[in-house]
Amino acid sequence: xxxxxxxxxxxxFSGKRTTQTIMLDVLIALLPAAVASALIFGFRSLLVIGxxxxxxxxxxxxxxxxxxxxxxxxxxSAAVTGVLLAFNLPVGIPLWQAALGSVVAIxxxxxxxxxxxxxxxxxxxxxxxxMMTAFAGTMTNWMYVGASKGPDAVSSATPLMAxxxxxxxxxxxxxxxxxxxxxxxxxxxxxxxxxxxxxxLLARGIITWHTPVAFLxxxxxxxxxxxKDALYQLLSxxxxxxxxxxxxxxxxxxxxxxxxxIFGVGCGLITVLIRFWGNLPEGVSFSILLMNILTPYITxxxxxxPLIGGAKKK
Amino acid sequence: xxxxxxxxxxxxxxxDMAPIRMAIPPRVKIPMSMHIGKPAKVxxxxxxxxxxxxxxxxxxxxxxxxxxxxxxxxVEKVEDMTSSMGMxxxxxxxxxxxxxxxxxxxxPPEITDFESFVKAVKLSGVVGLxxxxxxxxxxxxxxxxxxxxxxxxxxAECEPYITSDTxxxxxxxxxxxxxxxxxxQYMGLHHFIIGIENNKPDAVVKMKxxxxxxxxxxxxxxxxxxxxxxxxxxxxxxxxxxxxxxGLPLDVGVIVINVTTLAFIGEFLESGMPLIEKCVTVDGSAxxxxxxxxxxxGTSIEDLITAAGGFKSDPVKVLYGGPMMGLTVxxxxxxxxxxxxxxxxxxxxxxxxxxxxxxxxxxxxMSHCPFRLDPREISRAYQLDRPEELEKLCVDLCMECGxxxxxxxxxxxxxxxxxLAKGKLRQYVMAKKQQEEKGAK
Numbered sequence: 001x002x003x004x005x006x007x008x009x010x011x012x013f014s015g016k017r018t019t020q021t022i023m024l025d026v027l028i029a030l031l032p033a034a035v036a037s038a039l040i041f042g043f044r045s046l047l048v049i050g051x052x053x054x055x056x057x058x059x060x061x062x063x064x065x066x067x068x069x070x071x072x073x074x075x076x077s078a079a080v081t082g083v084l085l086a087f088n089l090p091v092g093i094p095l096w097q098a099a100l101g102s103v104v105a106i107x108x109x110x111x112x113x114x115x116x117x118x119x120x121x122x123x124x125x126x127x128x129x130x131m132m133t134a135f136a137g138t139m140t141n142w143m144y145v146g147a148s149k150g151p152d153a154v155s156s157a158t159p160l161m162a163x164x165x166x167x168x169x170x171x172x173x174x175x176x177x178x179x180x181x182x183x184x185x186x187x188x189x190x191x192x193x194x195x196x197x198x199x200x201l202l203a204r205g206i207i208t209w210h211t212p213v214a215f216l217x218x219x220x221x222x223x224x225x226x227x228k229d230a231l232y233q234l235l236s237x238x239x240x241x242x243x244x245x246x247x248x249x250x251x252x253x254x255x256x257x258x259x260x261x262i263f264g265v266g267c268g269l270i271t272v273l274i275r276f277w278g279n280l281p282e283g284v285s286f287s288i289l290l291m292n293i294l295t296p297y298i299t300x301x302x303x304x305x306p307l308i309g310g311a312k313k314k
Numbered sequence: 315x316x317x318x319x320x321x322x323x324x325x326x327x328x329x330d331m332a333p334i335r336m337a338i339p340p341r342v343k344i345p346m347s348m349h350i351g352k353p354a355k356v357x358x359x360x361x362x363x364x365x366x367x368x369x370x371x372x373x374x375x376x377x378x379x380x381x382x383x384x385x386x387x388x389v390e391k392v393e394d395m396t397s398s399m400g401m402x403x404x405x406x407x408x409x410x411x412x413x414x415x416x417x418x419x420x421x422p423p424e425i426t427d428f429e430s431f432v433k434a435v436k437l438s439g440v441v442g443l444x445x446x447x448x449x450x451x452x453x454x455x456x457x458x459x460x461x462x463x464x465x466x467x468x469x470a471e472c473e474p475y476i477t478s479d480t481x482x483x484x485x486x487x488x489x490x491x492x493x494x495x496x497x498x499q500y501m502g503l504h505h506f507i508i509g510i511e512n513n514k515p516d517a518v519v520k521m522k523x524x525x526x527x528x529x530x531x532x533x534x535x536x537x538x539x540x541x542x543x544x545x546x547x548x549x550x551x552x553x554x555x556x557x558x559x560x561g562l563p564l565d566v567g568v569i570v571i572n573v574t575t576l577a578f579i580g581e582f583l584e585s586g587m588p589l590i591e592k593c594v595t596v597d598g599s600a601x602x603x604x605x606x607x608x609x610x611x612g613t614s615i616e617d618l619i620t621a622a623g624g625f626k627s628d629p630v631k632v633l634y635g636g637p638m639m640g641l642t643v644x645x646x647x648x649x650x651x652x653x654x655x656x657x658x659x660x661x662x663x664x665x666x667x668x669x670x671x672x673x674x675x676x677x678x679x680m681s682h683c684p685f686r687l688d689p690r691e692i693s694r695a696y697q698l699d700r701p702e703e704l705e706k707l708c709v710d711l712c713m714e715c716g717x718x719x720x721x722x723x724x725x726x727x728x729x730x731x732x733x734l735a736k737g738k739l740r741q742y743v744m745a746k747k748q749q750e751e752k753g754a755k
Contacts, residue, residue, distance in 0.1 A: 002645070005632055006665055006667075007642045008667070009729060010638060011719050012631060012633060012640060013323070013716075015722075019674055021723070072672070077674075115672060116672050250675045251674055255676065303688060304687075306687050306707070307556055309555075
């Protein structure tokens with residue numbers, strides 16, 4: 001019997017990891033922080049996350065349909081963008097604004113540049129910056145239930161605002177920072193949940209330690225040098241969220257080891273500059289965006305040298 | 315420094331199975347090119363009676379190899395076949411008479427010195443049995459033996475499924491010892507390193523027992539990180555030197571020889587029987603009873619698999635060699651070659667094509683390449699038709715081990731592109747050379 005045999009180039013085995021499984025791992029890593037946000041800010045945080053994810057995936061689907069591109073909505077990268085954007089919003093954000101931000105992230109930042117892997121800037125970061133500019137009021141209306149000692153949420157200061165010079169607001173304790181019991185964007189407050197997600201990503205080999213460690217170490221070091229409370233700086237604001245989940249995005253950060261270190265150090269420096277001397281209380285988003293722009297150059301500088309050898313002993 | 319690599323599933327299902335000897339097939343088809351170099355010249359014609367071990371193809375030029383009849387019988391025809399590399403190769407088809415009468419030329423070689431040793435190895439028709447198929451006598455014809463510090467015996471067998479080298483170590487330990495003895499006696503070599511992956515504990519025990527009796531043999535148990543058995547990788551992991559680009563192991567004072575090749579040389583010195591049969595691992599998801607089979611060279615894959623117990627499901631992809639670097643065969647009528655160490659038959663599920671998606675820039679290809687190449691940049695330079703960039707990216711270092719394609723989450727055809735890029739670079743370098751020669755005139 002003659003068999004019809006397939007001819008193909010080696011290798012004939014392939015690893016199990018696909019873009020979809022990677023994105024699924026990222027979503028799993030984001031889960032603790034999502035749960036924490038619901039516990040801290042109430043049910044509405046889940047609503048915001050849901051709207052962002054749904055609109056992100058829908059706009060990816062529709063835009064690709066419109067452009068007759070292959071549909072990539074099932075690779076879950078749009079869902080990751082949705083969750084990350086939601087994590088960067090205050091819980092009280094009007095849902096239409098959250099939806100608009102998601103459309104900007106997916107259509108303007110990601111799809112217009114060619115879709116997954118082709119965008120030069122992190123979609124969630126750019127969408128957040130756009131929203132901070134467009135919806136300055138609602139984007140800085142930090143509602144926090146715990147502050148009122150009652151059932152109603154009231155506006156309160158974020159830890160970084162509280163720490164800014166000349167402010168009189170009560171600074172939260174380290175424990176509150178770790179658990180997330182303070183005002184802030186809905187996914188950024190619970191340091192413990194974010195760290196758990198980071199450990200998961202490291203264990204699964206989705207990210208390497210280089211960027212987060214370089215980023216956090218730079219912020220810590222600079223805080224010490226500037227006479228600030230380093231631990232407080234590390235645990236507050238969007239630093240952990242940014243360092244673990246957004247500065248490690250594949251497409252928009254360098255793929256090389258040293259490139260990742262430089263990227264992290266650069267992010268740390270810009271963050272500190274904005275936090276300590278800038279007009280804004282927080283600078284993680286801007287630092288990541290600025291370093292995204294430098295990424296091609298960093299990659300070029302730190303490219304691996306092929307092992308061409310020489311007769312030398314090593 | 316550490317060379318990168320990947321963890322692949324071992325699937326060494328047949329490691330504990332001593333090989334069975336298959337019945338002599340009704341006919342064998344022996345191509346004149348089962349080695350790197352010029353094809354051998356056919357010296358028999360249709361109707362000739364041949365016997366086992368009789369020379370039927372004579373080495374043509376320096377880098378070439380002798381080819382012998384693997385069965386006794388009658389030459390049915392001499393025809394051209396298309397090799398897996400797409401070349402037309404003459405091949406001799408012998409109808410077996412089932413007698414397996416041995417030709418008179420088969421007798422232990424008389425060896426007195428280095429020269430007669432190399433000549434004997436040439437006569438035996440042995441080529442690199444690890445898969446490369448480089449004529450062994452050429453490798454052993456070292457001009458200045460004082461430059462050779464160590465012999466690295468490649469027993470890594472890093473491809474999934476394949477266990478034929480494992481079986482050599484288990485079943486032919488004495489011949490390995492003889493082979494080493496010959497290299498000592500006739501080439502004056504005194505440092506032997508056996509590089510072996512730690513997924514073969516039984517073979518490690520055997521080799522260590524051998525090394526215990528001989529202080530000049532050193533067994534290195536290496537982690538099972540593919541491609542541990544790649545020549546450059548193994549040399550680095552055993553003697554710590556990097557073979558320069560475009561160079562040979564000799565450039566760093568090393569000769570690398572596959573363990574089965576060495577055992578064969580040991581056996582040949584005793585019996586005088588040239589390379590006419592191979593122990594082949596028959597495995598894969600479509601194979602009913604995976605096993606190691608000793609088959610005459612030229613046996614069709616179909617006869618081989620039938621002898622092993624046949625298929626359990628329809629084969630969709632059949633490979634010469636392992637799943638990482640193996641070549642797909644177009645038909646089951648293709649013969650077992652000198653350098654065939656495994657035939658892997660995959661069913662529809664194992665061979666299903668994977669969907670290629672967009673590159674997400676994760677850098678996994680780069681961080682797993684043993685030679686630290688950048689397959690993503692190579693793809694870009696290839697697509698933009700920039701050979702000068704390919705030269706800078708050193709694509710010619712690529713040994714096509716397949717790590718990049720294996721780890722790519724987008725299933726991009728990286729090895730395939732590397733192969734094409736290597737071709738493009740070759741053309742470019744040749745054209746540049748011609749231009750320079752013209753300029754010189």
